[in-house]
Amino acid sequence: MKTAIDRLIDKIKEMDNPTVIGLDPRYDMLPECIKSKYGTDLRDVCRAIIEYNYKLIDSVCDIVPAIKPQIAFYEMFGTYGIEAFCETCRYAKHKGMIVIADMKRGDIGTTAQAYSNAAIGKTPVAEMNYAIYDIDFVTVNPYLGTDGIKPFVEDCKKYNKGIFVLVKTSNQSSGELQDLRLEDGKTVYEKVAELVNMWGEDLVGEYGYSSISSVVGATYPKQLEELRKIMPTSYFLIPGYGAQGGKADDIALGFDENGLGGIVNASRSLMCAWKSDKWKDVYTDEQFAEATRAEAIRMRDELNGAIKSK
Amino acid sequence: MKTAIDRLIDKIKEMDNPTVIGLDPRYDMLPECIKSKYGTDLRDVCRAIIEYNYKLIDSVCDIVPAIKPQIAFYEMFGTYGIEAFCETCRYAKHKGMIVIADMKRGDIGTTAQAYSNAAIGKTPVAEMNYAIYDIDFVTVNPYLGTDGIKPFVEDCKKYNKGIFVLVKTSNQSSGELQDLRLEDGKTVYEKVAELVNMWGEDLVGEYGYSSISSVVGATYPKQLEELRKIMPTSYFLIPGYGAQGGKADDIALGFDENGLGGIVNASRSLMCAWKSDKWKDVYTDEQFAEATRAEAIRMRDELNGAIKSK
Numbered sequence: 001m002k003t004a005i006d007r008l009i010d011k012i013k014e015m016d017n018p019t020v021i022g023l024d025p026r027y028d029m030l031p032e033c034i035k036s037k038y039g040t041d042l043r044d045v046c047r048a049i050i051e052y053n054y055k056l057i058d059s060v061c062d063i064v065p066a067i068k069p070q071i072a073f074y075e076m077f078g079t080y081g082i083e084a085f086c087e088t089c090r091y092a093k094h095k096g097m098i099v100i101a102d103m104k105r106g107d108i109g110t111t112a113q114a115y116s117n118a119a120i121g122k123t124p125v126a127e128m129n130y131a132i133y134d135i136d137f138v139t140v141n142p143y144l145g146t147d148g149i150k151p152f153v154e155d156c157k158k159y160n161k162g163i164f165v166l167v168k169t170s171n172q173s174s175g176e177l178q179d180l181r182l183e184d185g186k187t188v189y190e191k192v193a194e195l196v197n198m199w200g201e202d203l204v205g206e207y208g209y210s211s212i213s214s215v216v217g218a219t220y221p222k223q224l225e226e227l228r229k230i231m232p233t234s235y236f237l238i239p240g241y242g243a244q245g246g247k248a249d250d251i252a253l254g255f256d257e258n259g260l261g262g263i264v265n266a267s268r269s270l271m272c273a274w275k276s277d278k279w280k281d282v283y284t285d286e287q288f289a290e291a292t293r294a295e296a297i298r299m300r301d302e303l304n305g306a307i308k309s310k
Numbered sequence: 311m312k313t314a315i316d317r318l319i320d321k322i323k324e325m326d327n328p329t330v331i332g333l334d335p336r337y338d339m340l341p342e343c344i345k346s347k348y349g350t351d352l353r354d355v356c357r358a359i360i361e362y363n364y365k366l367i368d369s370v371c372d373i374v375p376a377i378k379p380q381i382a383f384y385e386m387f388g389t390y391g392i393e394a395f396c397e398t399c400r401y402a403k404h405k406g407m408i409v410i411a412d413m414k415r416g417d418i419g420t421t422a423q424a425y426s427n428a429a430i431g432k433t434p435v436a437e438m439n440y441a442i443y444d445i446d447f448v449t450v451n452p453y454l455g456t457d458g459i460k461p462f463v464e465d466c467k468k469y470n471k472g473i474f475v476l477v478k479t480s481n482q483s484s485g486e487l488q489d490l491r492l493e494d495g496k497t498v499y500e501k502v503a504e505l506v507n508m509w510g511e512d513l514v515g516e517y518g519y520s521s522i523s524s525v526v527g528a529t530y531p532k533q534l535e536e537l538r539k540i541m542p543t544s545y546f547l548i549p550g551y552g553a554q555g556g557k558a559d560d561i562a563l564g565f566d567e568n569g570l571g572g573i574v575n576a577s578r579s580l581m582c583a584w585k586s587d588k589w590k591d592v593y594t595d596e597q598f599a600e601a602t603r604a605e606a607i608r609m610r611d612e613l614n615g616a617i618k619s620k
Contacts, residue, residue, distance in 0.1 A: 024421070027435045040436040072417060072424035076433040078396070078442045079389045086388070104416055106451050107382060108481040111334070111412075114382035123386040125337045126350040132388045141416050143453045143476060145483030166453060171418040173455030180501060181493045188498060191490060 003205035004136055004162035005213065005235055008098050009260060011065035017300040018255075018307070020066040020100060020237070021292075022267025023056065023088060024073040025049045029272055031288040046080035053088045056271065057095055059289035060296045066098035066136075068237075068265050089135050099135040100237065100263075104166065106141030106148050113151040120163075121155035137162040139215055139237070142192050149199050153212055156203060162211035165196045167227065170217025170240030189223070193231050200233060207260060209235045216254060218246025218264065225253035228261060236262040241299075242269035248306035255307045264303060270295055313515035314446055314472035315523065315545055318408050319570060321375035327610040328565075328617070330376040330410060330547070331602075332577025333366065333398060334383040335359045339582050341598045356390035363398045366581065367405055369599035370606050376408035376446075378547075378575050399445050409445040410547065410573075414476065416451030416458050423461040430473075431465035447472040449525055449547070452502050459509050463522060466513060472521035475506045477537065480527025480550030499533070503541050510543060517570060519545045526564060528556025528574065535563035538571060546572040551609075552579035558616035565617045574613055580605055 002010070012018050027035075027045055034052050038044040057067065067088070074085035089099045105115040113121075119138040122129035140152055140163045152163050168178055168189040178189040193214070200212030210233045216224055218240035227236070236254045240246040241264050254262040269276060274283045274291035278298070283291035312320070322328050337345075337355055344362050348354040367377065377398070384395035399409045415425040423431075429448040432439035450462055450473045462473050478488055478499040488499040503524070510522030520543045526534055528550035537546070546564045550556035551574050564572040579586065584593045584601035588608070593601035 024424075026420075026424075040438060042433075042435070042440060045435050070417075070421055070424075072415070072421045072428070076424045076427040076442060078428070078440075079392045082389045082392050102421075104451075105382070106414055106416065106453075107380075108479065110336075111380055111382045114334075114336075114380075114386045117386040118382070118388075123352075125352070125355050128350060130352060130388075132386060141414075141451050141453055143416075143451055143487055144479050144481055145486035145488075147481040147483040169418065169454050171454055171457040173457040176455035176505065177453055177498065177501065178455075180498065183491045183493050183495075185493075188487065188490065191487065195486065 001160060003203060004156065004160055004211040005209045006205040006207060007136070008066065008162070008235070008263065009207050009209065011098055012260070012263060015063055015065050016304065017064060018263050018303060019064055019296065019299055020068045020263050020265045021056065021060060021064050021270045021296065022102070022265045023053050023067050023069040023271065024267045025052060025271070026073065031274065031285045033286045042077050042080045046077050046084040049084045050087050053084070054091055055289045056292055057092050057097065059293045061092070061095040061097050063293070063300065064097070064296050066100055066263065067092045068100045068102050070102040070267070086133060089133055098137070100137040100139070100164070101133060101135040102139050104139050104141050106144055108144050108147040112148050116152045116155045120152065120161035121159055137164060139164045139166065141166050142195060146195070146199070153199055153203070156211050162213065164213050164215045164237040165192070165199070167192050167196060167214040168216050168220055168223045170219045170244055170246065174217065190230065193227055196234060197231055204233050209233055209260070213237065215239065218251045219244055221250035221253050224250065228254050228256070238262050238264045242266050248302045251303065252306040252310045255310065259307050266299060270299070311470055313513060314466065314470055314521040315519045316515040316517060317446070318376065318472070318545070318573070319517045319519065321408055322570070322573060325373055325375050326614065327373060327375060328573050328613055329374055329606065329609055330378045330573050330575045331366065331370055331374050331580045331606065332412070332575045333363050333377050333379040333581065334577045335362060335581070336383060341584065341595045343596045352387050352390045356387050356394040359394045360397050363394070364401055365599045366602050367402050367407065369603045371402070371405040371407055373603070373610065374407070374606050376410055376573065377402045378410040378412050380412040380577070396443060399443055408447070410447040410449070410474070411443060411445045412449050414449050414451050416453055418454050418457040422458050426462045426465045430462065430471035431469055447474060449474045449476065451476050452505060456505070456509070463509055463513070466521050472523065474523050474525045474547040475502070475509070477502050477506060477524040478526050478530055478533045480529045480554055480556065484527065500540065503537055506544060507541055514543050519543055519570070523547065525549065528561045529554055531560035531563050534560065538564050538566070548572050548574045552576045558612045561613065562616040562620045565620065569617050576609060580609070
């Protein structure tokens with residue numbers, strides 16, 4: 001059986017597209033044509049979100065390899081939101097997409113195990129083992145060290161799943177901790193990179209990449225290039241493209257000579273393409289899914305251009 | 311109106327008890343007298359957990375100031391689990407307890423805002439604002455810097471809530487990142503401590519402590535003592551007592567000369583007191599709640615003894 005990272009890379013190669021669509025719904029971003037069909041209580045809002053996500057998945061599932069739902073945007077709607085999250089993951093898998101749940105979990109021992117049970121493992125009850133989210137990859141926070149990562153790594157082995165560990169994040173203040181320089185001259189994020197390399201050793205697949213990989217932001221090209229060198233087995237989940245300012249040429253620095261090594265996330269620019277400056281004169285509110293597809297193709301071509309001409 | 315930390319300290323003083331009961335249910339730890347009343351599908355398991363939690367809350371709500379449910383142990387049962395989490399928080403508040411949700415969220419910008427909406431703020435939908443978990447305090451991870459904390463801090467101000475930021479955690483491998491020494495001679499956790507001090511500046515209440523406080527493990531007494539000095543306005547949520555090896559005398563180092571400054575968590579030792587070596591010959595499975603109360607009193611007296619004789 002293929003490892004999780006091999007399944008993801010196969011999909012990226014098959015579609016010739018190193019992008020992942022972030023599905024981070026907020027009520028105020030839904031198109032009027034969907035909003036108008038539902039009420040505004042939490043249950044109705046979540047039904048609207050499910051319809052929106054289904055249509056977005058339908059519109060890109062043959063050209064985009066993966067979705068990345070950010071669970072915060074579902075949790076904020078309570079249990080109905082978690083249901084919408086599960087529905088979204090289930091539907092994307094049914095449509096053949098890889099699901100990367102952005103949960104940034106970070107805890108220790110039995111708690112890390114409980115988080116892992118929910119995300120990629122199974123929850124034991126008497127003689128049963130229940131799969132809960134059953135997604136392919138989950139993002140994880142390294143601040144608590146190996147204790148916080150090990151239960152996930154074990155489940156990756158057991159259930160053929162993967163994780164992306166935060167190494168260097170895309171946000172403005174990411175340097176406050178991550179860039180601190182240690183007495184040996186290395187930065188904190190370089191130390192985290194070394195840990196991730198170690199955690200991922202046993203899970204390197206046929207392309208030379210590990211199912212224990214990392215998150216590296218598009219907004220810090222120097223670090224992206226440097227981390228590509230010191231993390232040769234780490235696939236990069238790259239946020240920060242588009243709205244946050246990460247450019248295709250910068251992002252290309254995170255890729256290897258075979259055009260592999262990264263998967264680039266875009267959320268708002270894809271989800272709300274129909275109201276963007278680029279597409280608002282081409283598509284109406286009712287055509288939001290077509291606009292997302294058009295933007296996904298544009299983004300794919302832009303990224304591939306930059307990666308191939310590197 | 312009192313700040314969140316003042317409400318917590320009032321409760322601690324009123325009960326003369328600096329402890330918080332961790333409610334981290336697993337199916338296999340439930341007493342037979344509850345398990346036998348329910349089936350083993352996820353819905354039934356969560357109904358059993360709710361009954362268990364209610365009875366534990368009933369048994370200690372007049373002597374223990376706060377509960378700390380760890381959301382991972384609910385999330386692993388899916389949407390029914392999240393419902394059980396909400397029910398537990400709601401019931402504890404109804405019984406007058408402070409609720410500290412252990413969620414260790416860490417993300418940026420709109421995502422951190424979404425997490426904060428769910429935990430301590432409100433979720434906007436059209437003209438409405440929905441409170442979701444509506445708990446008093448939530449734990450937060452600092453790895454992403456100020457961007458990840460600011461939305462929580464704003465909601466603390468707006469809704470009179472609080473957060474505990476991970477500074478030095480209780481687990482064995484916590485030093486892998488947190489203890490790294492920087493070129494200026496400080497450790498990573500000391501830098502985090504400085505950030506927490508800064509984030510909490512505007513929210514210091516009448517006892518001199520801030521609603522933006524921190525998590526410091528019981529298992530590292532030297533650091534606990536040191537952090538007490540460099541974080542004079544930070545209340546410490548202290549995990550690691552009991553099962554993890556933290557001793558009362560060590561924990562006392564985290565307290566100030568007025569006997570304030572910390573709230574000590576115990577989960578398993580309280581929840582499963584009836585099967586512990588200390589109490590298994592005194593209480594039966596059916597008396598699990600009485601055993602929890604007895605252990606809560608023993609723990610309170612032990613901690614108070616150590617704090618007062620410091």
